[in-house]
Amino acid sequence: MTELPQTLDRTFTALIGVDVKGQIWDCVEVPDSAELFGTKRSVRVDVAVDEVEIENLGLLVTGRGGHMISLNAKVRARLQKGIGDEVTVRLHRRLT
Numbered sequence: 001m002t003e004l005p006q007t008l009d010r011t012f013t014a015l016i017g018v019d020v021k022g023q024i025w026d027c028v029e030v031p032d033s034a035e036l037f038g039t040k041r042s043v044r045v046d047v048a049v050d051e052v053e054i055e056n057l058g059l060l061v062t063g064r065g066g067h068m069i070s071l072n073a074k075v076r077a078r079l080q081k082g083i084g085d086e087v088t089v090r091l092h093r094r095l096t
Helices: 033-037 073-079
Strands: 006-015 018-020 023-025 027-030 046-050 052-058 067-070 085-095
Touching: 006 027, 018 027, 027 033, 027 085, 033 067, 052 073
Parallel strands: none
Antiparallel strands: 006 085, 018 023, 027 067, 046 052, 046 085
16 A cells, blocks of 8 residues: 555646536546546545645545546636636645
8 A cells, every 4th residue: 555645746727617417516537536546535635727726625426436626716826717717726735
C-alpha cells in the first residue's frame, strides 16, 4: 500500500457540469479516477482549478465508479466560470 500523503501530478481539462440523476451539478469529473486512486470511495486531495488552489478537498463519488470535484459558489466566483465553461485541473496531492 502507498504511504499517504502521496504526491500526484495529474493535469486535465474538463467542462463544469456533471449529470447526477438528471440534474447538472457544479462539478468537474476526474477522468480515470478509480484507477488513479485505486478506490471508488471518496478521497481527499489538494488541487488547483485554473490556478485557484483548493486544499483538503473531498472528492465526491459519481455513482458510476469515478470521482468529481465540487466547485462551490465561492470558487466559481473566483474562477468567473459556471456550468458549461472549461477549466484546467491539476491534482497535487492525495491526502486519504
